[in-house]
Amino acid sequence: MIGVFDSGFGGLTVLNSLLSALPQYDYVFLADSARAPYGARSLDVIYEFTLESVEWLFDEGCTLVILACNTASTRALRNIQQLHLPSHRPDRRVLGVVRPSVEALAGLPPGAIPGRTPPSLATGLVAVLGTESTIASDSYGLELRKLAPNLELIQQACPLWAPLVEAGELDGPGTEWFLWRSLAPVLNSGRRPQRILLGCTHYPLLLPALRLLVPDEVEILAQGEIVAARLVNWLERHPEEEARLGRSGLRRFVTTDDAAWFSARGERLLGRPLAAERIRLTRRAD
Numbered sequence: 261m262i263g264v265f266d267s268g269f270g271g272l273t274v275l276n277s278l279l280s281a282l283p284q285y286d287y288v289f290l291a292d293s294a295r296a297p298y299g300a301r302s303l304d305v306i307y308e309f310t311l312e313s314v315e316w317l318f319d320e321g322c323t324l325v326i327l328a329c330n331t332a333s334t335r336a337l338r339n340i341q342q343l344h345l346p347s348h349r350p351d352r353r354v355l356g357v358v359r360p361s362v363e364a365l366a367g368l369p370p371g372a373i374p375g376r377t378p379p380s381l382a383t384g385l386v387a388v389l390g391t392e393s394t395i396a397s398d399s400y401g402l403e404l405r406k407l408a409p410n411l412e413l414i415q416q417a418c419p420l421w422a423p424l425v426e427a428g429e430l431d432g433p434g435t436e437w438f439l440w441r442s443l444a445p446v447l448n449s450g451r452r453p454q455r456i457l458l459g460c461t462h463y464p465l466l467l468p469a470l471r472l473l474v475p476d477e478v479e480i481l482a483q484g485e486i487v488a489a490r491l492v493n494w495l496e497r498h499p500e501e502e503a504r505l506g507r508s509g510l511r512r513f514v515t516t517d518d519a520a521w522f523s524a525r526g527e528r529l530l531g532r533p534l535a536a537e538r539i540r541l542t543r544r545a546d
Contacts, residue, residue: 261286261506263317263325265310268296268426269515269522270462271328272529274357277484278326279511281492286510288320292541293517297422298331299391299460306393310336311344312541318352323504326487327356330460331391334358334399353501357461357483358399360490364481365400365457366408370493387414387446390459391422400459414453418442418460425462428525431469439466443473455479465529514539 262285264275275289290313292298298306310332317325327333333356340354363370365386388400395417404413420438429435446453456478458464464482474480495502513536515522526534 261288261320261322261324261510263287263314263320263322264289264328265292265313265317265325265332266290266328266461267292267298267309267331268422268462269293269525269529270422270425270460270465272526273461273464273482273484274326274328274487275484276530277488278491281488282495284507286506286508288317288322288510288512288514290317290539291513291515291517291522293426293515293522295516296426297391297462298329298335299393299419299422301331301393303335303393306331306335307339309541311340314340314354316539316541318349321506323352324501325352325354326491327354328461328483328487330357330394330483332356334394334397355491355494357487358403360486361457361459361481361483362400362403362407363490364486365455366404366411368407370490383410385412385414385451385453387416387453387456388459389416389418389421389442389446389456389463392417392419394459400457414446414449416442416446418463421466422460422462425465430465435466435469436473439469440473443470447474447478452478455481457481458483513537516541 264271264287269291275287292309292313295309314325327337337354337356345352395415401413401415404411424435424438458480461483464484470480513526513534515536515538519536519538522536523534526536
């Protein structure tokens with residue numbers, strides 16, 4: 261079973277792409293909506309919240325968990341992979357959204373190896389839009405400098421975008437004003453980026469409004485399709501992990517907040533019936 265985790269319902273954009281690309285597997289989606297958004301929280305709190313969610317998914321039978329939350333991927337993934345899993349869950353795997361997104365941002369194939377990128381394949385200017393925590397971590401900058409050192413990067417925090425999505429404010433003059441407030445430093449920097457990565461899984465829900473503000477020649481990358489395509493490749497390279505995934509058609513949705521509210525929002529996003537259930541996460545001694 262594949263677990264998909266996000267701090268809110270924006271991660272459904274990733275799940276939707278996974279269901280299209282890999283419909284044969286069982287999925288459990290967990291949204292920690294009661295504590296969303298994670299973007300302005302401290303490093304320790306983000307790790308604690310993420311680990312609680314990952315462990316809940318493990319306890320429910322997930323052998324592979326995708327962190328569809330950029331803040332969790334940049335702030336918690338490495339410690340979970342390197343410190344927690346070896347001693348507590350050596351038979352489980354947790355993947356994030358940063359590495360596959362950086363590969364796509366640089367125009368590189370899945371599994372690109374640092375130091376082996378032809379310079380001609382990754383030059384120019386690109387941008388990442390994300391939460392305050394994601395941008396402050398410089399995770400995208402670190403990965404990009406390893407994979408494509410000749411590629412210039414603009415990073416821009418958009419602290420109000422995830423709250424706009426959670427509030428259902430996806431368009432209109434007010435929303436466009438807040439979008440432009442964060443876009444202006446990127447688009448008016450003297451050089452326009454070739455690609456803009458929406459470095460938060462909430463942001464694709466703002467894509468129609470963003471397309472009105474971003475010039476057509478600038479490519480906007482959403483993470484759902486990127487993560488799905490890279491996961492297909494990862495499973496091909498790890499057949500032992502692929503063989504462990506269930507194929508019973510399970511689609512389960514859980515939230516730490518109001519289930520009816522989450523179901524209504526999720527149905528509009530996925531375009532299909534969604535019956536969420538509410539769960540309570542418990543703090544774990546580590």
